[in-house]
Amino acid sequence: MEKFTVLDLLDLDLKEHDALELRCIAGRSGLDRQITAPDINRPGLALGGFFDEFASQRVQIFGRGETAFLEKLHGEGNVATISAIFEYRVPCCVFSHGLTPHAEFIQKAEETNCPIVQTTLSTAVFTSRLLRVLGSVFAAREVVHGVLVEVYGIGVLIMGRSGVGKSETALELIERGHRLICDDAVELRCISGNIIMGEAMNRVTGHHMEIRGLGIINIAHLFGVAAIRDKKQIQIVVHLEDWDPDKNYDRLGSDDTLEEIMGVHLPSLHIPVKPGRNISIILEVAAMTERMKKMGYHSAKEFDENVLEWLESKSARTRYFEKKDTF
Amino acid sequence: MIQRQVVILNRAGIHARPASLIVQTANSYEAQVYLDKDGTRINAKSIMGIITLGASYKSELTLSADGPDEADVVDAIARLFESRFEEE
Numbered sequence: 001m002e003k004f005t006v007l008d009l010l011d012l013d014l015k016e017h018d019a020l021e022l023r024c025i026a027g028r029s030g031l032d033r034q035i036t037a038p039d040i041n042r043p044g045l046a047l048g049g050f051f052d053e054f055a056s057q058r059v060q061i062f063g064r065g066e067t068a069f070l071e072k073l074h075g076e077g078n079v080a081t082i083s084a085i086f087e088y089r090v091p092c093c094v095f096s097h098g099l100t101p102h103a104e105f106i107q108k109a110e111e112t113n114c115p116i117v118q119t120t121l122s123t124a125v126f127t128s129r130l131l132r133v134l135g136s137v138f139a140a141r142e143v144v145h146g147v148l149v150e151v152y153g154i155g156v157l158i159m160g161r162s163g164v165g166k167s168e169t170a171l172e173l174i175e176r177g178h179r180l181i182c183d184d185a186v187e188l189r190c191i192s193g194n195i196i197m198g199e200a201m202n203r204v205t206g207h208h209m210e211i212r213g214l215g216i217i218n219i220a221h222l223f224g225v226a227a228i229r230d231k232k233q234i235q236i237v238v239h240l241e242d243w244d245p246d247k248n249y250d251r252l253g254s255d256d257t258l259e260e261i262m263g264v265h266l267p268s269l270h271i272p273v274k275p276g277r278n279i280s281i282i283l284e285v286a287a288m289t290e291r292m293k294k295m296g297y298h299s300a301k302e303f304d305e306n307v308l309e310w311l312e313s314k315s316a317r318t319r320y321f322e323k324k325d326t327f
Numbered sequence: 328m329i330q331r332q333v334v335i336l337n338r339a340g341i342h343a344r345p346a347s348l349i350v351q352t353a354n355s356y357e358a359q360v361y362l363d364k365d366g367t368r369i370n371a372k373s374i375m376g377i378i379t380l381g382a383s384y385k386s387e388l389t390l391s392a393d394g395p396d397e398a399d400v401v402d403a404i405a406r407l408f409e410s411r412f413e414e415e
Contacts, residue, residue: 145370162372184375
């Protein structure tokens with residue numbers, strides 16, 4: 001993974017409920033300090049002078065309590081512990097609620113090149129947002145060769161060998177009103193150990209597709225903003241493969257096959273491609289089936305249950321009629 | 328499976344045209360071909376993938392191939408890098 005510095009954190013383009021509203025108020029020369037842990041620390045104990053197990057590698061968050069305590073320390077002229085904190089190379093100190101620390105504190109930060117960052121958010125909101133942001137920054141990543149589309153709200157990752165028709169299938173899905181996240185190189189991130197998010201490796205090349213015979217096309221321009229999406233959780237993995245007459249494909253769909261990606265088990269389908277099979281419609285149905293399963297309705301299983309019930313009632317009836325009358 | 332380090336010698340880096348040259352070359356062989364940059368591995372038979380790497384002037388890539396004609400494809404693609412993709 002590339003180095004993630006405090007400057008990178010300030011530069012992150014986060015919107016709405018992810019926005020961190022950060023502003024650097026001092027120690028700019030230390031903005032290249034690296035954040036190495038996806039975690040935060042409230043430095044209350046350190047301010048109290050207790051430095052055992054001080055999590056100095058984490059982002060330090062000063063809320064109203066810590067800031068008030070700092071004021072008290074400055075008022076008493078007790079600045080030794082404050083200097084001690086700066087001796088640890090903390091990545092940065094964040095002040096929530098738009099609080100500004102004491103002038104001496106800022107001066108110390110400037111001297112030791114420790115960035116002081118201010119946020120207008122409350123401590124609770126900022127903490128949960130920062131943990132979410134750091135969680136996704138530090139999440140395990142993997143790049144796969146495939147196309148990610150959203151079909152009826154379900155994130156479908158289409159994989160298969162080069163030239164099997166992934167992009168063409170995705171194009172047809174877009175034409176039918178579904179959305180493209182990205183084509184060819186999909187960056188997967190494992191979030192909180194149970195979600196796989198997929199997005200383009202970078203903004204410049206996202207929402208473009210390469211179609212053999214046409215070249216590179218811009219989906220956002222051609223189909224409009226409704227046809228694209230920045231990122232999406234992957235909910236089904238579809239493998240397109242050349243039709244192999246000797247292979248047994250799933251004919252019932254009653255056994256759900258799962259596939260492991262970065263430790264997360266996702267439903268997977270193997271769909272054979274041959275002329276006359278409209279793959280995009282098959283994928284639409286696959287997405288709808290998946291939605292039904294999420295709602296608790298499994299068509300293949302229900303079909304099977306109905307057949308069993310019918311067979312049972314039939315055999316019961318036959319037995320009844322074949323019985324010799326006893327009355 | 329064979330690997331080789333390649334360096335980008337043309338000033339413009341890998342933009343659309345060099346990417347298409349790499350893909351054309353890779354596609355004429357049977358072997359699976361990959362390019363690695365900073366721990367990211369992409370399939371060298373995909374144009375968008377290669378462009379997404381954002382490989383600029385002087386960046387180093389690892390070219391690897393796996394398959395019956397792996398040595399030939401690595402030679403052919405490495406030659407493209409050395410010839411600066413016939414640019415300049």
